Amino acid sequence: MTGLPADFMANILTVLIFLPLAGVFVLFFLPRDNNRLLRNVTFAVTLLTFLLSLPVALKLDGATAAMQFVVRAPWIADYGIEYHVGVDGISLWLVMLTTFLMPIAILSTYKAVEKHVKEFMIFMLILEVGMVGVFLAIDLFLFYIFWELVLIPMYFLIGVWGSERRIYSAIKFFLFTFAGSVLMLVAIIALYFHHHEVTGVYSTDLLRMYALDIPVKLQFWMFAAFALAFAFKVPMFPFHTWLPDAHVDAPTSGSVILAAILLKMGTYGFLRFAIPLFPVAAVDLMPAIGALAVIGIIYGALVSMVQKDMKKLVAYSSVSHLGFVMLGLFAFNVQGIEGGILQMINHGVSTGALFLIVGLIYERRHTRLISDFGGLSKVLPVYATVFMIVTLSSIGLPGTNGFVGEFLILLGAFKTNRVLTVLAATGVILAAVYMLWMYQRVMFGKITNEENRHLRDLNAREVAYMLPILVMVFWIGVYPQTFLRKMDASVQAVVTRIETKRQAALSGRPAGETLLARYFDVRK
Amino acid sequence: MVGGILDYLWLVPALPLLGVVLNGAIALFSERPLLLAEAGHEEAGHGHGDARGGDEAPAPYRKLVALIGPGVVGAAFAVSLLCVLQLAARAPQDRLFVQVLFPWIQAGGFTGSAALQLDPLSAVMILVVTGVGFLIHVYSVGYMSHEKAFARYFVYLNLFTFAMLTLVLGSNYLVMFVGWEGVGLCSYLLIGYWYEKQSASDAGKKAFIVNRIGDFGFILGVFLLFWTFGSVDYTEVFARIPALSGNGTLTTEIATAITLLLFVGAVGKSAQIPLYVWLPDAMEGPTPVSALIHAATMVTAGVYMVARSSALYMLAPVSMGAVAAVGAVTAIFSATIGITQNDIKRVLAYSTVSQLGYMFLACGVGAFTAGIFHLMTHAFFKALLFLASGSVIHALSGQQDMRKMGSLKKHLPITFPTMFIATLAIAGIPGLSGFFSKDEILWKSFSSEHGHLALWAIGTLAAGVTAFYMFRLVFMTFYGESRMEPAVEKHVHESPWSMTVPLMLLAVFSVIGGWVGVPEVLGGHNYFEEWMAPVFGHGAAHEAAHHPAALELALMAGSVLVALCGIALAYYLYRVRTKKPEEIAEKVPGLYDVVLNKYYVDEIYDIVIVRKVVNGSIWLWNAFDAAFIDGIVNGIAAVVRGAGDGVRRLQTGVVGNYAFSLLLGAVLVVGYILLR
């Protein structure tokens, strides 16, 4: 693992980002009718990317908040735009999640995707480039490029390989996230000029931006723009309606990646950009964002409960789970934020697995309606076991990953806002309701539909890609230290930055200043 | 501190976990192919019940399962016993052993270690859990022998034992919560063991969800506890009470909030009003499960938790009052339901709810020792009652309706006497275990500084009702005319030794189990209270005033008398005038129906909460999500599209028009510049 040469390790992040792109070029030259070869090559590329990401996780020092494995080179030098990538305790596990889930997602398509395999695989690899890039970019411009890069392959994955209403869903997905990201672009440009105004230097470097003391009014508008862009992506209530449509119509592997990683780009954006850059506005707007998060938790859970389509149920449950993540991030303390990051990973693992599980049954029966099933436990015992473990992980049972994340989030949030936390905790009850009810209707009871009597249980390939997920479920659940300790310094730095920046910005201001006075000069 | 054998304390929960792994592997690799092969041949519509049929030759792996399942629990019992003996060898004030296994969740200032704690309280609990648990595992080998998914059953049962031991051995609230939810999960899995049966999977789900409501309160209580005390470790929390009370951080309000939130958890787990509804339904599970989980161990977790937190509860008089009131009301409320039920297991279920009420009553008046004492004796006699009823059901090929039993006394020479002993014990007949513990509770509910005459009166009345319905059960089951169906009657048989031996052992404990806590007034010595003193010593309630021994004796005699009255009434109604119960029921049809239907609580919950939530959610989805939010989204899209539709009419395609608009534009621009 660590036997890799030092100069290779110094550029490892660049390798991680662009290795899938190299894979794309390889795919260009492969015959388009040899599906088996195309699949295997793509799988090999993603697996290699995962293996190469392991040394990063092993060697990352959790005791420092600094960016590590930094690669930095001038890019568009006239405008101060750099190719600047690095990893710290916040982004590490998201990168790992991406590289971990990609091979699994590719394996899940072996039977599911039969048409245009070459293009499908190319889009999957481009998607990985964008996702890894988003989490590693430290330059705002570079970040934006990767952010938008992700949209395009996902648009095609939904629009070409999706089910019935795929065009509607693909466009909806694209427009929703694009509408948000345009606002973010405006805010990035504004920040760029503000940085020049203050320092005299043109730069899009995030670390330089961190050093700024942005005036509170400007903070408000920039935070609003960033927050809106990320809120579309997360998605937060009431910007969530693209999600169920996109999930229902996306192919299984697309849903897995969409839920597991694309949504995390939104929450990651909050933690990397919106909160540390604009701490005054972030803290002041916490009640509003927290309230939306809690509404999302409860609303997502309630709507999830009454869904008839398994995939839509899981999609709405994502709205609920991501509400927890947001609540944790906006607790502004170590417990909440570490819980939030962990919950991002957990949601990626558990909900990704749930989509795979729905996909498995869809491949067999070509339906996802809950009412078409019942009694499957009897004929699919291995599937039933896997499904049960993932269900328990999703509802946050202690010993599984979901518990650790939810516990830390609620613990942290309880200190920041008790009312919201109490309301959010009801989501834990509701999660048990909708997940167990679905499980019961699908797996328990007698087999009422004759078509279900002769279903085939999981084969070796399917077990092979579910097994790593189950390992992660228990690993994070039983020994979360592995994951939490890498985050410590980075998260602590964010918490400290929020406090010191807030104090600096508000020190000269009258005590008891209302928010209207602070941001809009409205005085009573 | 060098622990000696105590260093192996971790083996106590680890051994059942090993059983889970081994049995799990067997279930996966040996049992699954067999079951799948059977499922392939099976005709549609074949169902399962509590009864099993068919005598296929047992596969060899079943012997292994039957060895591993009870074996690991037995080994855990042995380790527990050695550990407890080692602990007992220490001086009373040193009887606390903490073993930190590994740091579990750490973030910022929060530390929750995976750590075990053995002290007199957890010592009693692990002995009960592993001891009674072992007997029930052995019993299960016989009872479940005809089940197809034999290994799966033991996986769940071992997992339960592991979770329960985690719950009682944890050295902090976080680990307790792990066990807390873990036992809830196992309860869910075991109630729904016959998952093909709709009512079983419904009952499992209901149990889990109602428990989750309690867990919601519990976890919030833990949060408040942590942010108040800065720790969740028992020893640290309790040690900081004086300092934090002194500096005003820990006010009575906060203590009340913490304890009430924790109590919500206890109410859910221990099936008290208003969250008791899951327990009667839980009887859908196999009978040994009812004995282990829904009588002897899991449901008492709430009592254990309240007792564990006794130091906190003592700071919050309001919470104490709430605990006592909920306990007393539950005791009498569910006892009355027990009178009318005809399903043998449901009678016992309501009886369990009622007895748990007693334990909370004890805790609520500050008599934590008495509560735990009753927890222990109850574990013996209630497990015995369930197992004996299981033996009856086994003998009757699955029949649970007492109206179709009768005169079983002669058929079941071991089951009958053991069950009769347990009935005497629960009824509070002097000399048996139940008498000592129940009487201790009643006396404390009167004499403690937190006590009240009303609490004593309710408790005593409930004792009478208990004696009545328990003897009603015995009379209907074992005495009188046989009301069995002829086909069933032919096959009535006593159970195999693996089932009867546990019955006999439990019967012994049901008799002698109370002798460790004989009250001083009867010339005995309360060893149990002495043993528990290091745990509750600092917090236990004192008697409000010194009461004369004569008063204690008088109250004791009173409660025994009430119990005897209950028995006499049951004898009169079900042995002498057997037509009378129906006549009474006919005379007060309204009241009878209400009680028979469990006061319609399930129906009320269904109408007031469940349906409202479901219908509300459907509305949210259809009206709010699809119509309103997506309406806005699609509305914006429609507006944009409509605007484009309108504007494109300008593109006539006629060059002249374009040229004209060109001209018009030029004129306007030039005009603007000139006239500016």
Added chain:
Amino acid sequence: MMEPAAYLLLSGILFGIGVVGVVARKNALIILMSVEIMLNGVNVAFIAVGSHLGDVTGSVFAFMVMTVAAAEAAVGLAILIAIYRLKETIDITELNVLKW
């Protein structure tokens, strides 16, 4: 030094005739010719003002316009021929395939 007023009037008249021709006529050929008249009207103005100011720039621009006009006429007529071959008409009201 000459007075440009009369030339500018001529220029304006020529341009106006061209505009009317472009807007009012339906025959594409006439429209093309009208465009030529407009361009030449502008040319007159360029030369008149240039000569008035003693600056050759006006004349240079006029040559420039003539060159472009020649090219335009060539391309425009070629397009017209192509359209006529296709549609057998050069009436612009018939040539509305770009509608909507």
